[in-house]
Amino acid sequence: MYADPIADGKLMVLSGRANRPLAERVAGILGCELGEATIRNFEDGEIFVRIDDNVRGRDLYIIQSTCPPSDNILELLLLLDAARRASADRITAVIPYFGYARQDRKDQPRVAIGAKLMANMIVAAGAHRVLSIDFHQHQLQGFFDIPVDHLYAAPVFTRYFRDKGLDNLTVVSPDVGSAKMARGFAKRLGATMGIIDKRRPSANVSEVMNVIGEVEGKDCLLSDDMIDTAGTMAQAARALKERGARDVYACATHALLSGPAVDRLRDAPFTEIVVTDTIPVPPHKQFETLRVLSTDELLAKAVRYTHVNESVSSLFEAV
Numbered sequence: 001m002y003a004d005p006i007a008d009g010k011l012m013v014l015s016g017r018a019n020r021p022l023a024e025r026v027a028g029i030l031g032c033e034l035g036e037a038t039i040r041n042f043e044d045g046e047i048f049v050r051i052d053d054n055v056r057g058r059d060l061y062i063i064q065s066t067c068p069p070s071d072n073i074l075e076l077l078l079l080l081d082a083a084r085r086a087s088a089d090r091i092t093a094v095i096p097y098f099g100y101a102r103q104d105r106k107d108q109p110r111v112a113i114g115a116k117l118m119a120n121m122i123v124a125a126g127a128h129r130v131l132s133i134d135f136h137q138h139q140l141q142g143f144f145d146i147p148v149d150h151l152y153a154a155p156v157f158t159r160y161f162r163d164k165g166l167d168n169l170t171v172v173s174p175d176v177g178s179a180k181m182a183r184g185f186a187k188r189l190g191a192t193m194g195i196i197d198k199r200r201p202s203a204n205v206s207e208v209m210n211v212i213g214e215v216e217g218k219d220c221l222l223s224d225d226m227i228d229t230a231g232t233m234a235q236a237a238r239a240l241k242e243r244g245a246r247d248v249y250a251c252a253t254h255a256l257l258s259g260p261a262v263d264r265l266r267d268a269p270f271t272e273i274v275v276t277d278t279i280p281v282p283p284h285k286q287f288e289t290l291r292v293l294s295t296d297e298l299l300a301k302a303v304r305y306t307h308v309n310e311s312v313s314s315l316f317e318a319v
Contacts, residue, residue, distance in 0.1 A: 010089070011307050012055060016064035016075040019096065019280050022296060023063040026094075029300035035060075039075060047071060049078040051086055060088040061131075061303050066099035066118070067256065067279045073099060073118060077125040084126030092306065093127040096278035096295060097254045101136035104143075119143040131302055133278055133295060134225045134253040149312050151302055153253040153276050154181070156293050158188045160274060161221065161249070170194050170218045170245075172211075174236045178224050185223050185251075194220070196236045216244030226254035227275065230261035234268040247271040254278050255292070257285045265290070 014035040015023030027034040036052040060083050064076040076093060083091045103114030122130065122144070129147040141148040161169075169191035173182035175198055186193040194213025220240045227233055227250075237248045248270050255275035257265075265273055266287045274291045275281070281292055298315065305312045 010057065010059045011303075012053070012058045012060050013303070014051065014060060014062045014079060014083075016062070016072065016079055018065045018067060018072040018075070019063065019277070021280065022096065022277050022294070022299075025294065025296035026063060026300045026303065029296055030304060037079065039079075041071075047074055047078060049075065049082050051079070051082050054086075055083055056087040057089045059090050059092075059307050061092045061094050061306075063094040063096070063299070065097040065279055066095055067097050067254075068099070068258075073121075077121055080122065080125035080127050090128050091126055092129045092131055092303075093122055094299060094303065095122075095130060095132045096299065098132045098135055098140070101140055104137050104140060115140055116143045119145075129306070131299070131306070133276075133298070136225055149302060149306070149315075151298060151312075151315055153278070153295060153298070154184060154188075156276060156295060156298060157223070157251045157274065158185065160293060161185075161189060161251070166219045166221075166249075168218050168246075169221060170213060170215050171221045171223060172196060172213065172215065172236065172240065174198070174222050174224050174232045181225065182223050185221065189221075191221070192218075196222075196232075196239065198232065198235075211239055211243050215240050217246055219247045220245045220249065222248065222250040224250075224252045226256055227252040227261060227265070227273075228256045229259050230257070230264040230268075233273075234264040237268040237270055241269045250274065255281050255285075257281065261285075262287060 012035050013027040014037055017039055024034050038050040040048050062079050066073040100114035100118045123146055130144055131149045133151045134153050141150050171182045171186040171191045172194040173179040174196045194215055197210040222236055233250055240248050249272050251274040253276050262285050270289050272289050276293050276295050302312050302315050
């Protein structure tokens, strides 16, 4: 536990309802109590938010992932607005998972750029800075007109797989878009690299076409920033097995696990699937080969460094 961040009495951590256990762990590592807030729904579904502690002049960190349901993003906005109106000195939106990140461009006529809209609302609600982990696209940092600290979960994963002592490892990108992440993992784990060449005929539907790289007789690690419906991951695991891979592992920062994802992952030939707690994984979505690692230390260090005005660059380097 760090003693210095709360020495001046200004640091305060609040949480919405999206991922309160993670917020409690972060506050515990920092050595401070999680601030009290009343959040409830009226009968018609509207959300009521009240910060119960005095935040005037405080350095406030509001931890809230904007994963489904959409109430989570609205909760964050209401907490930001309440903090601004209560005269908090500095308000940081700590968003372990930033939803709507895949809506980052106009790839069809007459569609919204949802990621930019979410960024605009967060700024308008009163955030002075944003702290997040593994944006779907790194350029989302430019969508915000306030400072953004973009952290990577890579240190959490590399430490875990390094401790497993896997030899003859190949890190495989499930698509071309994740190749940079896979290259970083391969470099730090002393592994070779492969890429799945796939075609996606429609949203959430993918077809594996080819495996680029040597995987026969090797342990393979599929790496991506998120697992949504798991079609890509499941097909990639089967493709690797068909080409002679020994054990197939997967790691992904954000475990959305939508729709048929759990069944697909459970039925796929994975030895282990490793995700983080940026999105809470409820009991009914947990299964034998799933392992959840915590980002609490990473977030606590980022909050601490920000509070004492130290550089956080060592935390958001892609390692």
